[in-house]
Amino acid sequence: MKLHEYQSKTIFSKYGIPIPKGRVASTAQEAKQIAEELGGRVVVKSQVLVGGRGKAGGVKLAKDSIEAEQLATQILGMEIKGLPVRKVLVDEASAIDQEIYFAITDDRSAKKPVIIASAAGGIDIEEVAAKTPEKIIKVNIDPLLGMREYIARDVAVAIDLPREYWRDFTKIAMGLYEVYKNTDASLAEINPLVITKDKKLVALDGKMMIDDNALYRHPDLAEMRDTDEDAPSEIEARKYGLSFIKLDGNIGCMVNGAGLAMTSMDVIKLFGGEPANFLDVGGGADSKKVAAAMRIILSDPSVKAVLFNIFGGITRCDEVAKGILVAMDEVKPKVPMVVRLVGTNAEEGRRLLENANMITAETLADAAKKSVEAAKKGN
């Protein structure tokens, strides 16, 4: 789950990381009021969960509250990479001397958290990594030991931070690691961390991603979820504990197991079709869950055929078949459906679906071919 800049910075601030004065606004009127309170120049920043906001014109400098209102009106009407801007952050403007990149994230290869830092901050760090990898410092942290002050000092030295800033930088590093650890973040990023003209370190921008699997112990963070980026069908699927991602094709897929679900999409494509979604009904799915999955798939008007590929292990094929029948009764689908049941209770499952007017298949390749043909006829 991604957090907005304003949410991330509020969390940073709770952990003693200095951030600019400012607040979030949903209307231009509010933006004006915040700008008045702050006085002087302000930055109006769109709050959307995509990168490249600046380049898209979603971050602007205003000389006073009147201009802040005008800019907020403009930005609140924008769409950035398909996402509507619903909020703007109004921050006091900072006079910047230097921009630093500083983040803590998961290093899956090392099985440890990693600090990533660079003196070349403020810009897209992936670009820096691609063009000038020598400018990026990476230091792993032992998760059983946590961040220590000496590690932070080592990083400060490595990015040539002048000695006078070490004390403040160490505080920020310790704070950011606490943020990362206590929120189960998979990314806690400050870009840029700036040195201001009046010689202060300030986190000008912030970005956080939270491990979805850990949200059960962070109800406060779970409430911050912004679902703008998700298709309505994805939000619906989450309610039922289904792993679902909407795609652009026309063959709906319902599969048990994530690896097999991805593979079913691949095989559809291999035989010239386009999957309409990724859907893993999960291990041990009951008929209720299956029915919900089917409703979600069929609510997409671009779906011209549906492929069911179930390899029963914990999941029982007869339970899946029951769910399919319940959903068919409710939704009365008009598109052809291809079904392949193998494994636990497959015989019983097939028998249940005998009169359901579905196309059956023996192998995955066969099932994929048949669904591609069926989708073509339906077009």
Next chain:
Amino acid sequence: MSILVDKNTRLIVQGITGNEGLFHTTQMVAYGTHVVGGVTPGKGGEWVLDGKLPVFDSVKMAKEATDANATIIFVPARFAPDAMFEAADAGIPLIICITEGVPVQDMMRVRNYLDQKKVRLIGPNCPGLLTPGEAKIGIIPGNIAIPGNVGVVSRSGTLTYEVLYAMKNLGMGASTCVGIGGDPVNGTNFLDVLEMFEHDPKTEKVIMIGEIGGNEEEKAAAYIASKMTKPVASFIAGQTAPPGKRMGHAGAIIEGGAGTAADKIKALEAAGVKVAKHPEEIPTLLL
């Protein structure tokens, strides 16, 4: 002979009185696995499976009473890290964790602690191990595989079943099948299992089933190219996955252009591995 498990394995089940734990314990015992007991805190002294298996309050007590040398974990995600720490602390050298949904930072702490204790972990979020005809530790349906000389290693669950089933239909059997799990931070990786297969006299060929995300397939390719003498066939799931989206498995995400199926296939093919276009094709590449 086989890798990781054989008939000398003495297994306990953590979470043995839960729905899943009890169901799969029954299945494992029916398959012939030597299950010696289980653990559920607060239920020590009870017996399950018609009084055949004792339940203990802690792993330490279970180990003292049964001399177990492996454990399988079926507890919910929020209790799984503790279950792994407990097993390692009790001196169990092999832990198989089936549980899905363990937070990544928990897994980092678990993995680093287990490494210090020199404990081997399989999983989490995995289907476990199957040595057809000998033992199954996990949830892989026993009837879809036959004994043979092909070692199978995979990051996925049901996709592995698909491949074992396709092998069986061709009359091809498995020496051992290892599900290493779909999480970004796990215990045993492709490289570890490939090394074991290379040294296992029972294994003559290997099937490796990978998926998008991370770089373990690339590391495996480097090992295959430099050290491996046995033929390897492979399949990579997620060739059509859109970047940045998590495809069910927490580890299956393509970030910043790294971890794509195309890169992995390229690395494997360069190492002389035959890569199948769909899973049912994999066993035919080893004929």
